[in-house]
Amino acid sequence: MARSLVDLLTTHASNHPERTAYRHLVTGDCDGETQELTYGRLATRSRAIAAHLQERGLAGSRAMLLYPPGLEFICAYLGCLSAGVVAVPGVPAQGRSQNHRALTRMKRLVADADAKVILGGRDVIAALDGMAAHLPELDGIARLTTEDIPDDAAAAWREPDLTADSVAFLQYTSGSTSAPRGVVVTHGNLLDNERVITERMGHTPEAIEAHDHEMFVSWLPVYHDMGLIGPVLNTVYLGTTATLFSPLHFLQQPARWLTAVSRYRPHTSGAPNFGYELCLKHVGPELLDGLDLSSWKVAFNGAEPVRPATLRRFADTFGPAGFRREALYPCYGLAEATLMVTGGTVDTPPTLLAAADGAPNAGEADAAAVGCGRPGPGVTVAIVDPERQEELPEGGTGEIWVGGASVAKGYWRNALATRETFRAGLQGHEGRFLRTGDLGFLRDGELFVTGRLKDLIVIDGRNHYPQDLELTAELSHPALRPGCTAAFSVDTAAEGEQPVLVAEIAPDDAGESEKITDLIRSGVGEAHGLSLRDVVLVQPGTIPKTSSGKIQRRATLTAYLDGTLSVVTAPAVG
Incomplete structure (x- = not known):
């Protein structure tokens, strides 16, 4: 029985060394430059990097990974796991506007993780070397260009003594409501969640064979849990093939995603809701005649609110290209549970609930909630009153609590936050639970996510979910883009909590x-009975x-209160 992904990589490299594990579309285009990595080559490169780290005495320490999109990140990540080194995926700078933000985050993560080495591509390491004199945070931290490690170093690799409790990597949360924290993911957590993904997404031996081992196409960032645990690591878990390309290339031309799905015919591919919206906004009808999306079995949609209108429009628009409504696959997960918690049933359309009576399979216009599927095997989901910490009956809306072997060990070097988030107890259930901070309810065993506990807007005793206000605003005028609006409340001395919307x-x-x-004001007023205190229009x-x-x-909210929003000003008249 495999103890880790390292064992599985060894097995695949032995059984089918020439099979392609990953292909990378260098330009994002199927007819452009393509790089491929077989299982045999992946094992060699991972072991060479691992041996180099072992020889430096880095086993057990943390390694920051800073790579542009490409295959070298995967070799380095699996190299860390193969060395018993704790990988810490970081966000590389992409373009001048992101350099400062990425550098600030990198410094914070290096310090918090107490990283002993930075692994990266040539350009990244050269840039850091050039800035070293101005970055005291890098003092004493080795910097390695992994491409320069020779293959023959693999001969010195020693298999690490890994157990289910050994730490595999730190997944720093993206921090939508708080400062990023390092989630401690063990090898046992990883294997369990890969098992959950495999079962929920129908990655059976029969499905793998039917797709000739082509299981994933993905443009998702590999330094983030959704892009890493799903497309990258489920591939090596199964011994199948994934086609990857850069998020930037997708954003530049969303049609590239659909073209790659049509060309490589994977079983599974997905994105947050905004990815589907971008396809709808930018893909013209002339593309449809050249697409064949009939092999796409699981079009997963997660990481942000799933919009009923998006599901309907995507299925209607791409139906002529063979896309099936049954492929739409809303799901729910978070880094603290390694990744996947719930997912739909393959070949079954999503469940939509109407606002009025909770009737299933509502039309898009009156749908209030989208089902995110059922828990994976061995995963427990409970809906809990966050104040009384008591389980609610089916249909009651409360905080989503998660239990099971996929739930991570805790937050890195943060005992208080770990105790508050990962150590919740619940009467009638064995073991500890993860408090997700997300709100939702269960109906017929299926999870419906309704919002964030801490993002709730409470006006005159009524709860409003910010994403509902944001959606209403986005539908009010074509200039407002999906996923580019923020609603929140401000505390005023005279009137109490008042809603504000930034777009x-x-x-x-x-x-x-x-x-x-x-x-925006009239739309929010009509739909939600709210009078917005302020509407602020800002730069893209x-x-x-x-x-x-x-x-x-x-x-x-902080930028609004500080007066630092990049406000759009109307042009002067005359």
Whole structure:
């Protein structure tokens, strides 16, 4: 029985060394440059990096991984696991505007993780070497370009003594409501969650054979849990093939995602809701004739609220290209549970609940909630009153608590936060529970996620979920882009909590700012019975987001109160 992904990689490299594990579309295009990595080559490169780390006496220490999109990150990550080194995926800088933010985050993560070495691509390491004199945080921290480690170093590799409780890596949360924390994921957590993903997404031997081992296409960032635990690590868990390309190349041309799915015909591919929206916004009808999406069995949608309208429009738009409504696959997970908690049933359309009576399979127009599927085998989901910490009956909305072997060990060097989040007890259940901070309810065993506990807007005793206000605002005018709006409340001395909405618009639409503001106010007033205290229109790309694209409402609130939002001003008249 495998003790770790290292064991599974050894098995795959022995049984089918020439099978492609990963291919990387260097330009994002199927007809552009492509790099491939077989299982035999992956094992060699991982062991070479591992041996190099072992010889430096780094087993048990932390290694920061800073790589541009590509295959070298995977070799380094598996190299760390193969050396008994704790991997710490970091966010590389991509473009000048992100350099400062990425550098600030990197320094914070290096310090918090107490990293002893930074592994990276040539450009990243060269840049850090050039800045070393101005970065005292790097004093005493080795920097290694893993491409320069020769293959023959693999001969010195020693198999590490790994157990289920050995720490595999630190997954730093993206911090949508708080400062990032390092989630301690063990080898046992990893294997259990890969088992859950495999079962929930129908990655059976028969499905693998039917797809000729082509199981994933992904543009998701590999330094984030959704892109790493799913497409990258489930691939090596199963011994199958994944096609990867850069998130930036997807954002530049969303059609590349669908083209890659059509070309490589994977079983599974997915994104947060905004990815599907981008396809709908930017993919023209001329592409449909050249697409064949009929092999796409699991189109997973998670990491942010799943919009019923998005599901309907995507299925309707791409149905002529062979996309099946049954492939739509809302799911729920979080880094603290390694990744996956619940997922849909393969070949079954999503469950939509109507607002009025909770009737299943509502139409898109009156749907209030989208089902995110059922817990994986061995995963327990309970809905709990967050104040009394008592389990609620089915249908009651409360905090989502999760139990099972996929739940991570805790937060790195943060005993208080670990105790508060990972050590909750619940009467009638064995073991400890993870408090997710997310709100939801269960119906017929299926989970429906309704919002964040700490993001709730309470006005006059009524609860409002910020994503509902954001969606209403985004539908009020075409200048407002999906996933680029933040709603929150401010505490005023005279009137108590009052709602505020911040939305990004393009500079070209600044001339209509007054009209857009009025439409947002009227839309929110009609749909939610709320009078917005303030509507602020800001420059594109300036609302704070996490590394996975989630709106950081608290950070936006702070910028609003500090007066540091990048406000769009209407052009002068005359």
